[in-house]
Amino acid sequence: MDGLQDPADFLDTFRARGAAIADACTRCGDCFRACPMTEPAGIGDADPSETAAGIVDLITGGDGDDAAVRWTEACSGSGYCIPACKHGINPRFMVQLARGFARRNAGTAPLPNRCRCAGAMASRR
Amino acid sequence: MSRGVRVLSRLQIPPETLARFKPSREERAGPPDVVFYTGCNVLKTPHIALLCLDILDLLGVDYEVMGGVGQCCGVYQYRAGDFVNNGKMANATIDGLASAGASTVLSWCPSCQISIAEVSLPNYELQFGAKPFDLNPFLTFLASHADRLAAMMQRRVEKKIALHERPVFPEVMAAVRTLLSIIPGAELVEIDVPRVGTQANSLAQLPKYKQELVRRELAAVADAGVTTLATIYHACHREICDAGDGRSFEVVNFMELLGEGLGIDSEDLYKRLKLVGDIDAIIADTLPLIEAHRLDLDTVRDALLAEFGAK
Numbered sequence: 001m002d003g004l005q006d007p008a009d010f011l012d013t014f015r016a017r018g019a020a021i022a023d024a025c026t027r028c029g030d031c032f033r034a035c036p037m038t039e040p041a042g043i044g045d046a047d048p049s050e051t052a053a054g055i056v057d058l059i060t061g062g063d064g065d066d067a068a069v070r071w072t073e074a075c076s077g078s079g080y081c082i083p084a085c086k087h088g089i090n091p092r093f094m095v096q097l098a099r100g101f102a103r104r105n106a107g108t109a110p111l112p113n114r115c116r117c118a119g120a121m122a123s124r125r
Numbered sequence: 126m127s128r129g130v131r132v133l134s135r136l137q138i139p140p141e142t143l144a145r146f147k148p149s150r151e152e153r154a155g156p157p158d159v160v161f162y163t164g165c166n167v168l169k170t171p172h173i174a175l176l177c178l179d180i181l182d183l184l185g186v187d188y189e190v191m192g193g194v195g196q197c198c199g200v201y202q203y204r205a206g207d208f209v210n211n212g213k214m215a216n217a218t219i220d221g222l223a224s225a226g227a228s229t230v231l232s233w234c235p236s237c238q239i240s241i242a243e244v245s246l247p248n249y250e251l252q253f254g255a256k257p258f259d260l261n262p263f264l265t266f267l268a269s270h271a272d273r274l275a276a277m278m279q280r281r282v283e284k285k286i287a288l289h290e291r292p293v294f295p296e297v298m299a300a301v302r303t304l305l306s307i308i309p310g311a312e313l314v315e316i317d318v319p320r321v322g323t324q325a326n327s328l329a330q331l332p333k334y335k336q337e338l339v340r341r342e343l344a345a346v347a348d349a350g351v352t353t354l355a356t357i358y359h360a361c362h363r364e365i366c367d368a369g370d371g372r373s374f375e376v377v378n379f380m381e382l383l384g385e386g387l388g389i390d391s392e393d394l395y396k397r398l399k400l401v402g403d404i405d406a407i408i409a410d411t412l413p414l415i416e417a418h419r420l421d422l423d424t425v426r427d428a429l430l431a432e433f434g435a436k
Contacts, residue, residue: 010212013248040334042389077239077323088163092242099205107206123203 014097018059021094024087027053031091032071034084041074043067060099063105072099127165127194132428134168135418136411137394138175143418145178146171148225157225161263162395163192164234167359169432170395172365176380177233177263179389183277184270189225196221198240215245216252223257231263235293235323235358238262264357267383270298278390281310285351286382287312287374289361293323293374297314301357301379308386314351318342324360339365347373355379404429417436 040046043051046067054068064072072095081086081091134143146163151369161181167174181188199215202208219241222230223262242260250256265273286305290298304390305313318341322328328335345366346354354369354376362378369376377393384391403409407429408415415425 007253010216010248011208013251014208016251017247025213036319037331040331076327076330077235078321079294080292090243092239096203096239096244097141100203100211103204103206104208 014059014100015065016119017090018097020023021089022025022060023058024089025052025056025094026087027056027107028086030084030086031081031089035071036072036078036080037074041070043070043074046071057100059094059099061101063101064098064102067104068098072102073093074098094108095118127347129428129432130162130165130168130194132420132425133395133398133419134171135430136398136403136407136414136425138171139232139417145318146174146193148189148191151226151371158188158227158229160185160222160227160264161188161190162222162232162237162260163190164232164237165194165197166243167194167233168193170359170362170378170393172391172393172395173359173378173380174233175361175393176378176384176389179384179391180267180274180380180387182271183387184430189227191222191225194426195232195366196354198234198391199245200236201222201238204245208288211245212248215241216249219249219257229266230258230260231266232260232262233251235262235291235297236327236360238294262294262297262300264297264300264304265294268303271303273303274387275307277384278307278309280386282308282382282386283310284353284382285312285314285349286353286355286431287316287346287349287351288379289354289356289365289376290320291322291324291358291361292320297357298313304383305379308382311382311386314349316342316345316349318345324358325364326360331376339368343372344369345385353377353382355382363395367399370400398429399433402433406435407433 020028026048029052032038032048032051038046043054050065051067051071055071058068058072075095077092079092085091140196146168147299161177163174179192197214198218199211202211202428231232231239238260246256246260285348288301302313319338353375354374355374356378366376381391381393398407401410404426408425415422
């Protein structure tokens with residue numbers, strides 16, 4: 001198997017995983033509540049549910065909102081969000097994937113062919 | 126980053142020791158038991174990685190070593206949202222690691238563990254239908270051999286030890302506690318401070334918060350009357366390895382304690398260089414290794430300035 005053959009598929013796979021997370025996520029905000037970085041990052045008063053929805057928006061081709069983008073930048077990978085999620089999602093992956101999409105949105109190489117398609121694959125660690 | 130790793134590792138160990146971090150060139154009868162994947166930056170503190178190899182040798186594990194800046198996990202591209210180059214780098218590294226034929230790869234670095242196990246291997250599996258190996262933290266692998274390691278202990282390590290913990294992988298912290306419990310004489314002292322992040326560098330975006338966490342921890346460690354603060358991960362170690370200077374406790378890496386119990390000598394040369402501080406003095410101190418590795422002096426100076434700053 002040669003993983004070098006299809007590097008563009010890597011982006012498509014992220015899109016598919018993002019879509020699957022969007023299907024599984026209820027936007028309950030428990031991941032946000034479990035995060036130790038929200039207060040230090042100045043978003044402790046943000047609405048957990050709305051911020052989680054902003055993250056899902058980012059990983060499905062949207063722009064999210066200011067709190068969501070700030071959360072992605074502040075994520076330090078602690079992982080307290082993982083056992084907090086009752087829906088089989090790895091929120092650490094979700095938030096850090098959203099950071100990449102947010103930086104693509106803000107950068108000089110805008111995300112081509114933005115995708116909001118549903119998928120069947122999920123990150124369920 | 127690659128220049129820093131290349132230079133810092135070479136200022137601490139001779140070429141023949143550095144060769145231990147390269148895949149063996151000998152023909153194998155079969156695949157190794159495991160691959161030890163160093164990642165990139167642990168080689169700035171090579172004594173940590175060498176202790177890992179020494180302990181694998183003690184256990185009689187058949188392993189190959191892979192990693193270095195040419196086998197990056199792809200985290201830098203991933204963080205930047207450069208997903209195409211992230212995919213190129215990560216898939217090439219996965220293919221390289223898979224080429225050894227082992228079903229288990231052991232990672233030292235928690236950033237690599239996240240980047241490959243949570244990000245790239247699932248992508249690879251979705252792209253190609255299967256993942257070629259499982260990636261597991263090295264310390265959990267060691268803890269699974271705790272009974273054998275306990276029987277190999279040679280020295281008492283009479284120290285009261287606090288851990289510089291990271292919550293990134295709870296199973297790794299559990300493994301550290303298991304391994305600490307088998308070191309004769311070692312006493313764990315729990316410190317009640319917030320635990321945040323993957324490694325020290327994961328908090329770089331909030332420097333004041335990070336400094337406050339470190340300040341609180343060092344104060345709590347001093348108040349607890351311990352002899353030793355033990356770092357777990359290499360990036361944390363680089364940041365606070367000199368923090369014992371002028372304080373009532375030493376700062377060592379956890380692997381040094383395990384090695385000490387097992388009778389393996391090691392020296393934290395990174396800490397020694399950091400404590401020297403002065404770039405010219407470091408160059409004078411490491412001149413034989415600079416010559417042995419045929420390093421360019423300007424390159425060395427630039428790398429040292431980037432790592433330690435000017436004093």
